[in-house]
Amino acid sequence: MERVFFAVLFTLFIVATANTLYQEPQAVFTNDLQDGTIVYDDSVMLSWDVVVRNNSVALSNIDIWISNKDSGARVGLKSSPFVELVSYNLYLGTSPTPQLYSTTSSNSYFVDRLSPETVYYWQIVAIDKTGNKYHGPIWYFETR
Numbered sequence: 001m002e003r004v005f006f007a008v009l010f011t012l013f014i015v016a017t018a019n020t021l022y023q024e025p026q027a028v029f030t031n032d033l034q035d036g037t038i039v040y041d042d043s044v045m046l047s048w049d050v051v052v053r054n055n056s057v058a059l060s061n062i063d064i065w066i067s068n069k070d071s072g073a074r075v076g077l078k079s080s081p082f083v084e085l086v087s088y089n090l091y092l093g094t095s096p097t098p099q100l101y102s103t104t105s106s107n108s109y110f111v112d113r114l115s116p117e118t119v120y121y122w123q124i125v126a127i128d129k130t131g132n133k134y135h136g137p138i139w140y141f142e143t144r
Contacts, residue, residue, distance in 0.1 A: 025083050031139055039114065040143075043111060044111050046109050047109075051082070052126065054083050086105065087126075089103050090104065121138050
């Protein structure tokens, strides 16, 4: 009986410890077009990279068993370092709070028919396979 108590107590300790280790995923956004770049055409290729790292530890295979001969607990721990992104919402407009322009599965997008002498703001929202959204910073460029 003492072994069963220890196994349950150990499992609860592992679960509580793992929950305190949980951190929200961190998204890092970069792009190939520096803020304030001047575009001398009516089109531009926007491209970006997003890396979402999940710093949490996930529990797996929690198993407690009791038998006449043995009792104990088995707990598996694993980390999930990277989040798989499946699509991107591109926000684009002349307002500092751009509106949804398009959705793509690529990390680049060709935009044409831009107005001259205009500042455009753009933002990427990355979406993972479970539907979580990661909002990037708002960038801008100017046309001539």
